Amino acid sequence: MLIYDLLPGDIVHLAIRDQVPADGLFLSGFSVVIDESSLTGESENVMLNAQNAFLLSGTKVKYGSCKRLITTVGMRTQWGKLMVTLTEGRDDETPFHVKLIGVVTIIARLVFFFVVIQGTFMKKLSLGTHWIWSGDEAFDLLEYLDSCHNCCDFGS
Incomplete structure (x- = not known):
């Protein structure tokens, strides 16, 4: 049979x-x-x-x-x-996958934040103006951080 x-x-x-x-x-x-x-x-x-x-x-x-x-x-x-x-080839994300994406997003944003801060501080240090910050420099730093938010968005 x-x-x-x-x-x-x-x-x-x-x-x-x-x-x-x-x-x-x-x-x-x-x-x-x-x-x-x-x-x-x-x-x-x-x-x-x-x-x-x-x-x-x-x-x-x-x-x-x-x-x-x-x-x-x-x-x-x-x-x-x-x-x-x-x-089936389902595209459903598991709870682990969602949490992993969240952790990766946070880490990427933190790394980008520290790289931008360090780069800006080293530039000002080389010019000898690391204690003097203008409003434009602070605004530029905030724009970098905003671009970090946009570029490091892994689906969260």
Whole structure:
């Protein structure tokens, strides 16, 4: 039977090295151990029994054999949902991404601020006028800082 022929309610036999074709419930079996690393990333195998009875598509039978009841097929399985999520190409930003952009923006603005201040102060120091500030020089400094606000805007 092909995986494309499976429907919810079908009973399927699985043995060692079989890939689980659809989500389903463990009905009976002998020493069934499942490798879920392809789906969950966990390296530890999972022992199936009456208390831990759910098998996820995309996982593999490491040891034992079992009969199971198919509950979900195709893109409605956990594997299918994962594949849709990975292939959608979503542009959604994660909370971590938003915070990271905020931190990068703050750091860039601070670096630019200190570079402008240091450059202006070194220029005035070389002219010997570091203690004398005119209104135009202060205004120029504020314009630099405003341009810093505009140039270092990473989406915040």
